Amino acid sequence: MSQNLHYPSEQGYIAQLSIDCVIFGYRDRQLHVLVPKLNFNGEFWALPSGFVYNDEDVDAAATRILQDRTGLADVYLDQFRVFGKAARTNLSFLEKLIALNPDKLGEGINNRKEYEWITRRFVTIGYYALVDMNKLVPKQNELDQSIDWYPIKDLPVLILDHNEMIATALETLRENLDRKLIAFNLLPETFTMKEVQELYEAIFDRPFARNNFQKKILDLNVLERLDKKFTGAANKAPYLYRFLNR
Amino acid sequence: MSQNLHYPSEQGYIAQLSIDCVIFGYRDRQLHVLVPKLNFNGEFWALPSGFVYNDEDVDAAATRILQDRTGLADVYLDQFRVFGKAARTNLSFLEKLIALNPDKLGEGINNRKEYEWITRRFVTIGYYALVDMNKLVPKQNELDQSIDWYPIKDLPVLILDHNEMIATALETLRENLDRKLIAFNLLPETFTMKEVQELYEAIFDRPFARNNFQKKILDLNVLERLDKKFTGAANKAPYLYRFLNR
DNA sequence: ACAAAAGTGTTTGTGTTACACCCATGC
DNA sequence: GCATGGGTGTAACACAAACACTTTTGT
Numbered sequence: 001m002s003q004n005l006h007y008p009s010e011q012g013y014i015a016q017l018s019i020d021c022v023i024f025g026y027r028d029r030q031l032h033v034l035v036p037k038l039n040f041n042g043e044f045w046a047l048p049s050g051f052v053y054n055d056e057d058v059d060a061a062a063t064r065i066l067q068d069r070t071g072l073a074d075v076y077l078d079q080f081r082v083f084g085k086a087a088r089t090n091l092s093f094l095e096k097l098i099a100l101n102p103d104k105l106g107e108g109i110n111n112r113k114e115y116e117w118i119t120r121r122f123v124t125i126g127y128y129a130l131v132d133m134n135k136l137v138p139k140q141n142e143l144d145q146s147i148d149w150y151p152i153k154d155l156p157v158l159i160l161d162h163n164e165m166i167a168t169a170l171e172t173l174r175e176n177l178d179r180k181l182i183a184f185n186l187l188p189e190t191f192t193m194k195e196v197q198e199l200y201e202a203i204f205d206r207p208f209a210r211n212n213f214q215k216k217i218l219d220l221n222v223l224e225r226l227d228k229k230f231t232g233a234a235n236k237a238p239y240l241y242r243f244l245n246r
Numbered sequence: 247m248s249q250n251l252h253y254p255s256e257q258g259y260i261a262q263l264s265i266d267c268v269i270f271g272y273r274d275r276q277l278h279v280l281v282p283k284l285n286f287n288g289e290f291w292a293l294p295s296g297f298v299y300n301d302e303d304v305d306a307a308a309t310r311i312l313q314d315r316t317g318l319a320d321v322y323l324d325q326f327r328v329f330g331k332a333a334r335t336n337l338s339f340l341e342k343l344i345a346l347n348p349d350k351l352g353e354g355i356n357n358r359k360e361y362e363w364i365t366r367r368f369v370t371i372g373y374y375a376l377v378d379m380n381k382l383v384p385k386q387n388e389l390d391q392s393i394d395w396y397p398i399k400d401l402p403v404l405i406l407d408h409n410e411m412i413a414t415a416l417e418t419l420r421e422n423l424d425r426k427l428i429a430f431n432l433l434p435e436t437f438t439m440k441e442v443q444e445l446y447e448a449i450f451d452r453p454f455a456r457n458n459f460q461k462k463i464l465d466l467n468v469l470e471r472l473d474k475k476f477t478g479a480a481n482k483a484p485y486l487y488r489f490l491n492r
Numbered sequence: 493a494c495a496a497a498a499g500t501g502t503t504t505g506t507g508t509t510a511c512a513c514c515c516a517t518g519c
Numbered sequence: 520g521c522a523t524g525g526g527t528g529t530a531a532c533a534c535a536a537a538c539a540c541t542t543t544t545g546t
Contacts, residue, residue, distance in 0.1 A: 086306075
């Protein structure tokens with residue numbers, strides 16, 4: 001299996017259909033996105049992506065792709081949009097990549113076949129995931145040179161329309177945040193109210209009033225109040241909370 | 247082109263990817279869905295569907311499929327969800343259909359090829375459309391025995407997961423109705439406030455208070471008040487309105 | 493004059509925003 | 520005691536629901 005993992009045309013995938021995952025994390029008051037860098041000469045960043053096996057549910061494929069890079073199985077994951085422009089081809093990006101990597105990518109029969117497979121027009125299904133960054137060690141796969149978290153305000157330029165996909169994912173996250181109560185997926189098991197507020201401020205990129213925010217969140221009745229958290233700072237110790245319906 | 251329209255495998259479509267359209271209309275205080283019945287022996291209803299040409303945007307394909315059955319080019323149309331279960335196969339439904347139609351569907355080489363093409367697992371993208379039923383004459387295509395509007399509370403049993411798709415489309419419509427101000431796409435050019443209210447009541451399947459509803463809609467500032475509509479009834483004549491941002 | 497339905501105004505309640513104050517903590 | 524930051528209470532405001540009343544129409 002690992003031998004011909006580089007040959008997607010032989011894997012029994014649905015052709016011309018792919019999945020791209022926008023994996024959101026939160027640290028240092030900033031929303032982050034997990035982005036691998038491709039293991040080739042040149043600066044190529046691409047969202048964690050993959051294809052769908054013929055006997056596999058699309059949602060299961062997204063979960064598998066996510067688990068491949070995060071090691072996490074039980075993660076909030078939601079389909080948000082299909083990107084289906086006819087001009088969505090890997091062609092121009094791959095030509096640049098091949099030009100910069102003549103040694104790795106020869107003219108062999110296998111490579112030509114794979115080249116045809118991968119340069120066809122692809123329709124991709126966008127998923128976004130919310131994970132607790134502390135619980136996760138990003139895992140490189142064979143195609144990655146590196147895989148790292150980037151603050152959403154300081155992303156590299158990704159291939160194709162991947163930057164646009166991240167923007168759309170963020171819009172969807174904002175729309176769903178209150179309705180689906182999913183913000184807590186980005187936080188550790190326990191957290192203070194201030195951490196929740198700072199998370200909201202990072203997601204919506206605007207301040208919230210401290211007292212009113214506390215009231216709004218507590219009125220949701222989805223938090224359990226635990227012991228206080230003594231930091232050693234010269235001020236009142238904040239309560240810790242835990243999300244109930246996880 | 248029309249000669250081999252029945253042979254999707256030769257049309258240059260993306261394989262294993264389809265589009266299904268939930269076309270909503272409104273009449274007699276009821277939300278309706280436009281559903282064709284297949285031109286075969288047996289009772290087979292299926293949402294207006296189609297495939298995506300290799301050089302065609304996915305959104306353009308949805309528009310084309312919609313225009314094929316409605317004749318309308320400029321219609322509100324929105325992607326709402328991908329249905330991608332691996333078990334989503336036409337197989338069982340097609341076997342029933344073939345058993346009931348031995349004369350139409352022989353064992354020729356072409357039919358076998360098409361059979362293989364069409365019975366593969368398909369991932370489908372759901373779109374929903376909002377149209378003014380009065381402006382539209384449903385058009386049968388070669389595969390239809392009939393095409394008609396069905397009240398959403400009195401739908402036939404459709405093939406595959408098409409009934410579930412309609413339910414999901416309705417959910418999405420409800421979520422988007424106020425946010426995107428799209429209800430007026432279901433009404434004629436001019437309408438009374440009562441008609442808007444009855445439309446909302448049909449969509450949400452619950453009553454709204456008359457005076458508060460009027461206030462809420464007028465406060466949106468998207469309606470232009472026109473002349474009164476004299477019906478001949480023994481009561482005050484209602485104003486007609488027109489939607490502005492169309 | 494009357495019934496029917498449309499239009500509008502007023503009160504009530506609820507939830508959000510803004511402001512103010514008190515409390516715990518470590519120095 | 521005091522600075523710092525956390526927790527809570529209250530008034531002001533906006534928005535939505537409930538109620539009441541007035542206006543227009545054809546008979």
